Amino acid sequence: MSDCTDAAIQATCNDASVCKKYAVDKGYWMDRFISYMVPGRIQRKQPEISRGYYARTNSIWLLLKRFLTRCSCTCQIVSLGAGLDTTYWRLGSENMLPIRYIEVDFLDVVVRKIRCISAKVPLHSCLSDFSTQDDESCLHCGSYHLVSADMRNLGELEEKLKQSGIDYSVPTLFLTECVLIYMSPEKSNAIIQWVAEKFSDAAFINYEQIHMNDTFGQVMISNLKARQCLLAGAEACTSLKAMEDRFINVGWHNAQCQDMWSTYNGLPDKRKIEQIEMLDEAELLQQLMEHYCLCVAIKESSDFGLESLLRF
Structure with a gap:
């Protein structure tokens, strides 16, 4: 993958953070930390975009809290391609932190996030043993770890997780949001299989594009290609069943995939947030x-009840 493409992929971090900040400012959900990651006023976004991010953020949030509750927080969360995400701080504000929370992203993104954390007291005051960083490629503070890695290189990823103190013996949840689709299926499947092989109790939450082989999907691919964002993994994102099978085929015990329209319609605050902005084109x-x-995929050898994550 070329450097220009990597830069374009990293630019999607900005897009996502800005859209989330706008939605939070409008009242779609509460996140008092995002303004420290993305300061200033945000240009207006279409209601469709804000509702999409509401569905994405809140469905994952509910699953994370369910996982933490099932494990009594004696567990780990690994966020691959975390960007400027603020989930760690949101969980901390609700006293729901796991024993280890690891974020991984490209070096440039990690450097930017570390500088932001260092500059904002409300962010670094939540981290134990925080000090000014000489090495901006990583941050290790108590339960929080932020490291840089090219996730297409599984050996490098594994080494960075080891440096973060990853414990293969405790329940661990991996989270990817529009990450795997930027890798070839061979590379992303290697990550999925590695997790299944290494952890006896694990969950994997993957938010991603689907139906990439229909007309609408092809337009999405074309639009991103114009921005030098090549969806190298689009061929693995053809159907819900194909998404489930990619986990089952490499050792996960169970998997369930649901499109976001169905997920959105099942969220408890849906009617409330639909009052925030009028929507012209519901279709x-x-x-x-x-x-x-x-x-959502699970592999469970103990009795934590991780099967409950499959009901969303």
Whole structure:
């Protein structure tokens, strides 16, 4: 993958953070930390975009809290391609931190996030043993770890997780949001299989594009290609069943995939947030959400009840 493509992929971090900040400012959900990651006023976004991010953020949030509750927080969360995400701080504000929370991303993104954390007291005051960083490629503070790695290189990823103190003996949840699709299926499947082989009790939450082989999907691919974002893994994102099978085929005990339109309609605050902004084209929202999905896979050897994550 070329450097220009990597830079374009990293630019999607900005897009996502800005859209989340706008949605939070409008009241779609509460996140008092995102303004420290993304300061200033945000240009208006279409209601379809904000509702999409509401569905994405809140469905994952509910699953994370369910996982933490099942494990009594004696567990780990690994966020691959975390960007400027603020989930660690949100969980901390609710006294729901796991024993280890690891974020991984490209070096440039990690450097930017470390500088932001260092500059904002409300962010670094939540981290134990925080000190000014000489090495901006990583941050290790108590339960929080932020490291840089090219996730297409499984050996490098594994080494960075080891440096973060990863414990293969405790329940661990891996989270990817629009990450795997930027890798070839061979590379992403290697990560999925590695997790299944290394952990006896694990969950994997993957938010990603779906139905990439229909007309709408092809337009999405073309639009991203114009921005030098090549969806190298699009061929693995053809159907809900294909998304489930990629986990089952490499050792996960169970997997369930659901498009975001179905997920959105099942969220408890849906009617409330629909009062925030009027929506002109409901059909466009449905079509857009039907081209994103949430896939949850579990592998359980103990009795934590991780099967409950499959009901979303």
